Amino acid sequence: MSTPNPPAVRAYLARVRTALADLPAAEVDEIVEDVRPHLLEIAEGLGDRATIEAMTEQLGSPESYAAEVRAAGDYPPPPAEGTEGAEKPTGSRRAGARLALWVLVLGVGALALVGFAVGREFDAELLGMLVLIVPALAAAGWYVWSRGTGPVAELPEVRRVRSGASRRAGSLAVHLRTMAPAWWVLCAVLMGLSALLLVIRSSTAILVLPLFVGIAALALWAGPRSRTDRRLLWASVPVSVFVFAVGSGMVGYLADSLEDSTSESPYQYTSNTAYDGEPGLYYGDEELENLYVFDADGKPLRDVYLYTEDGRPLTVPRYGCEESTQSRITQGRDNRFPRPHIEQGGYDDEGNYNGYNAYRPSCTESDEVPFTAAIPK
Structure with a gap:
């Protein structure tokens, strides 16, 4: 736009002035100068379609525009307010x-x-x-x-x-x-x-x-x-x-x-993981490889499947013995407990126990529970 005040803006502002005519002239001039840049911006956005009708479509009528400015600026209401607010409230x-x-x-x-x-x-x-x-x-x-x-x-x-x-x-x-x-x-x-x-x-x-x-x-x-x-x-x-x-x-x-x-992995239940990077089962900082479940009489239960409170299987690594090497290996992951108890070790030529560094390694699996449980009554 080459003119500072396009005809549509001048016409819109004229009607705004008329709607605010009951206010002091100095205050009306201040209001007009405050809103003029915004109206010019709207008119510039409309381009060749900048008419008072187009501006009214975007901003509402000049009278409603003036009423909103009046309300936001705490100016007194016009003398004739119609049915809304014309009488003092009881x-x-x-x-x-x-x-x-x-x-x-x-x-x-x-x-x-x-x-x-x-x-x-x-x-x-x-x-x-x-x-x-x-x-x-x-x-x-x-x-x-x-x-x-x-x-x-x-x-x-x-x-x-x-x-x-x-x-x-x-x-x-x-x-x-x-x-x-x-x-x-x-x-x-x-x-x-x-x-x-x-x-x-x-x-x-x-x-x-x-x-x-x-x-x-x-x-x-x-x-x-x-x-x-x-x-x-x-x-x-x-x-x-x-x-x-x-x-x-x-x-x-x-x-x-x-x-x-x-x-996190979608199957990870805690921030701790096993050695293979998969979710592990921990009690505090201690990784658990096995769990034993007992009934009220202290009798161990077999083939128990564990799930979280929302139905996800509590899958952790299952270990077993490799027959050819007599070493402990991972046999997959599942949520069935208890697992076989793994005993691994060996003896040297003199018959002394040498643990995991044994000359003759051994690995055995046992389904027996390695302890007894006293269930509180």
Whole structure:
């Protein structure tokens, strides 16, 4: 663009000025100068299609744009506000508005915790906590929907927060508006992906599939509309926070899964390995080659198969004797216990025991248990 202010930008700004005409002229000039660079950026992106209609399609009408800047900068409302916020709230309405506000704040915090836990653990049972959160948010949202956001905006705590924010936050808010459509689509996609991964991990998670579909639909419907209808913030804000929390938890879950897959064998039960690099069975720092199992009467059990708590076989090396060399060798891996007791050694020419360095090596296998067990009663 060769001109600093294209016609579409000038026309858009003129309507913004008109919508803010009740404010002091100096403040209106400050607002216009704050938002002008953003409008020029939008117009430059549109190129030859830069018309006020095209800008309205991306940013909303100049009047709604001005209303958002007004709200973000804590400027007083226009003289005629229609049905929303036109009358001062009574004591009962103020109590209801305060309850709706704090239900939103606390509900959003609880959703953040639940969403992160669901994404981190991929446990569908954690979603049961939504039974307490969602109805409260729905009731607060219904209150605001039927009475408007005016009573909430007039609450002292809301006015203090808004007055503490910089008026230039209005330009940031309108910048974020251009990202909103993509964000709501991303919310729906993340909910679908989360539901799919939950169902893959646990078939019972299919019971919560309608919940995720409902959240995705709510994001697509309420999200874009909440920029002009503030009553829908009681739907769009919880959805945004929940989706962001689930996504953050998923990042941690996938990072841990990637680390586990690259650092451990899929059949490794501890960080210790046997001499051949395969998983070993350890008690503290001591590698175990055999296990003996007894019943309540102290009788040893034969052919016992050991499994972990999630059904994986506890496979460790099995040793035996090589007949030709009379040496101990590995005969594979399995989870059947007890194994034969291996006795290996030899004697020199004088008949003295010489252990593993024997001149005449020997290796024998015995199925006898080399000890007796006293089972506590």
